[in-house]
Amino acid sequence: MAKHETKDKKVTVVGAGLVGTLEACFLAKRGYQVHLYEYRPDIRTLEHVPGRSINLAMSVRGRTGLKAVGLEDHVIKNHGIPMHSRMIHNTDGTTRAIPYNKDGQCIYSVGRRFVNEVLLNRAEEFPNLTIHFSHKLTSCRLQDGQASFLNTETGEEVNRKADVLIGCDGAYSNVRRAMMRQPFFNYNQTYIPHGYMELCIPATPEGEFVMPANYLHIWPRGQFMMIALPNQDCSWTVTLFMPFPIFESLTTQDQLLSFFQTNYPDAISLIGRDRLVKDFFANRALPMISVKCSPYHVGSTALLMGDAAHAMVPFYGQGMNCGMEDCVVLDELLEEYSDDLATVLPAYSAKRSPDAQAIVDLALYNYIEMRDLVNSRKFLFRKKLDDLLSSLMPKYWLPLYTMVTFTRHPYHVCIGRKSWQDKVLKRVLSMAGVLGVGAGVVLTKTDALHGLSSSFITRLSTILVKTWSTVTTAAATASLKN
Numbered sequence: 001m002a003k004h005e006t007k008d009k010k011v012t013v014v015g016a017g018l019v020g021t022l023e024a025c026f027l028a029k030r031g032y033q034v035h036l037y038e039y040r041p042d043i044r045t046l047e048h049v050p051g052r053s054i055n056l057a058m059s060v061r062g063r064t065g066l067k068a069v070g071l072e073d074h075v076i077k078n079h080g081i082p083m084h085s086r087m088i089h090n091t092d093g094t095t096r097a098i099p100y101n102k103d104g105q106c107i108y109s110v111g112r113r114f115v116n117e118v119l120l121n122r123a124e125e126f127p128n129l130t131i132h133f134s135h136k137l138t139s140c141r142l143q144d145g146q147a148s149f150l151n152t153e154t155g156e157e158v159n160r161k162a163d164v165l166i167g168c169d170g171a172y173s174n175v176r177r178a179m180m181r182q183p184f185f186n187y188n189q190t191y192i193p194h195g196y197m198e199l200c201i202p203a204t205p206e207g208e209f210v211m212p213a214n215y216l217h218i219w220p221r222g223q224f225m226m227i228a229l230p231n232q233d234c235s236w237t238v239t240l241f242m243p244f245p246i247f248e249s250l251t252t253q254d255q256l257l258s259f260f261q262t263n264y265p266d267a268i269s270l271i272g273r274d275r276l277v278k279d280f281f282a283n284r285a286l287p288m289i290s291v292k293c294s295p296y297h298v299g300s301t302a303l304l305m306g307d308a309a310h311a312m313v314p315f316y317g318q319g320m321n322c323g324m325e326d327c328v329v330l331d332e333l334l335e336e337y338s339d340d341l342a343t344v345l346p347a348y349s350a351k352r353s354p355d356a357q358a359i360v361d362l363a364l365y366n367y368i369e370m371r372d373l374v375n376s377r378k379f380l381f382r383k384k385l386d387d388l389l390s391s392l393m394p395k396y397w398l399p400l401y402t403m404v405t406f407t408r409h410p411y412h413v414c415i416g417r418k419s420w421q422d423k424v425l426k427r428v429l430s431m432a433g434v435l436g437v438g439a440g441v442v443l444t445k446t447d448a449l450h451g452l453s454s455s456f457i458t459r460l461s462t463i464l465v466k467t468w469s470t471v472t473t474a475a476a477t478a479s480l481k482n
């Protein structure tokens with residue numbers, strides 16, 4: 001296929017967040033003339049950057065995007081804090097670690113601002129990439145890549161025509177809003193009844209971590225999930241997920257402290273009683289939205305990427321990872337079709353929307369599943385069962401979280417395996433139910449749940465061996481299908 005010249009092709013990217021800035025780098029690297037417009041001022045000049053989350057879990061899909069523009073080592077090796085295991089906090093204050101991966105793979109806690117600044121610095125290295133800060137997209141014409149911006153510093157209106165307009169303007173995208181006027185553009189959004197609030201566990205006076213550093217700390221309390229990710233300054237960003245009515249019901253200091261004493265007693269001393277009260281009442285719980293839409297393109301002149309295309313609830317830690325993988329997928333298609341945009345954009349929609357919609361669904365599913373894990377025992381049991389099944393049939397059983405987080409298996413393949421895994425789990429648990437009384441006694445009377453006692457494992461293994469032929473046949477069939 002004849003190579004389509006890129007050096008004369010203009011691209012307007014709207015939104016210099018994590019995905020827009022990365023995409024601008026990808027396109028500039030291919031030789032396009034790129035103009036990146038961002039509503040906010042240059043975050044590198046700001047004292048404090050208001051944001052939706054201070055740190056994020058980065059895994060292989062995001063790392064692959066950073067690697068393509070030469071930033072993986074800078075972000076991961078020099079900045080990212082590895083989280084090798086989950087640290088599960090029980091209501092009695094005891095904790096339990098469960099490693100993520102036998103091969104030592106891990107996820108990394110990275111600072112949102114740091115990653116965005118690193119991407120902006122990289123973007124400025126491209127002579128064919130111009131960044132326009134404090135420029136808000138006010139309107140756009142998708143059919144010819146025309147866009148109008150308001151320079152919020154001067155009040156001046158700026159018009160930009162390009163060969164393609166790419167909306168990376170986040171979950172409440174204006175480019176997507178324009179797309180909604182297109183015939184056959186499908187869209188749906190869901191606000192979940194939970195909100196989230198970020199709190200902080202400070203470093204010690206000596207500047208040390210107060211909890212073991214290389215863990216994703218999780219307080220699984222069903223409706224009241226809470227997590228903590230480590231920051232570079234040895235503090236922790238805590239995210240509290242609760243139904244809005246619960247947030248609203250905690251109106252006094254006593255109500256708040258009593259709630260935490262019941263659900264997260266260890267967190268009171270970790271955060272600090274006075275700081276907890278101050279920060280909780282100084283913050284407000286923020287909403288979480290799930291957005292699915294398709295197609296992502298209009299002809300060869302407009303495209304949606306990142307949260308603008310697929311905003312997801314944060315219960316899988318995949319939003320940024322998915323958006324960065326969007327950039328990798330688009331680049332592979334530009335390479336495959338020699339930058340023929342008329343072919344690439346429809347191909348991108350066809351390839352990416354099933355996967356993006358799958359992870360949006362999976363994140364929502366995880367929200368529901370974790371909401372039902374009312375305590376650590378259930379959370380631990382699920383994880384131990386996953387580990388047991390994957391050790392018994394490694395070729396067929398890869399825990400879903402492992403598949404999503406530690407591989408680049410297409411998301412739609414992961415969700416396909418999930419339905420099969422759910423069927424097997426139901427069969428195994430119903431078989432185990434036959435021994436339920438015995439197993440129940442064993443599990444409740446000892447700390448077997450945590451260690452999954454050898455008698456339980458023997459019994460479960462017997463069941464599995466008995467159902468071995470069924471499971472492996474089903475697995476073989478399923479894996480052939482996917």
Ligand SMILES: Cc1cc2nc3c(=O)[nH]c(=O)nc-3n(C[C@H](O)[C@H](O)[C@H](O)COP(=O)(O)OP(=O)(O)OC[C@H]3O[C@@H](n4cnc5c(N)ncnc54)[C@H](O)[C@@H]3O)c2cc1C
Nearest residue numbers: 015017018019039057137169170306307317318319320321
């Ligand atoms: C609480 C929480 C925790 C999360 N944790 C994780 C995690 O652990 N791991 C993970 O992978 N993901 C996580 N995410 C998701 C992740 O934050 C998003 O998926 C990611 O930021 C999406 O990047 P984006 O560039 O597409 O959109 P955004 O980051 O929203 O960037 C959009 C940019 O467009 C700009 N913009 C908007 N409108 C306009 C306009 N009209 N004109 C010009 N510019 C405009 C905005 O100013 C912004 O800079 C989390 C999200 C939340 C809310």
Ligand SMILES: Cc1cnn(-c2ccc(OCc3ccccc3)c(C(=O)O)c2)c1-c1ccc(Cl)c(F)c1
Nearest residue numbers: 057086218225226227314315316317369379382401
């Ligand atoms: C930010 C981030 C990065 N990854 N994860 C994550 C998500 C889900 C997980 O398990 C799903 C599961 C547990 C138990 C049973 C079924 C499924 C695990 C895990 O296995 O450790 C880790 C999160 C996260 C985000 C929000 C909440 Cl509330 C949360 F708890 C963790």
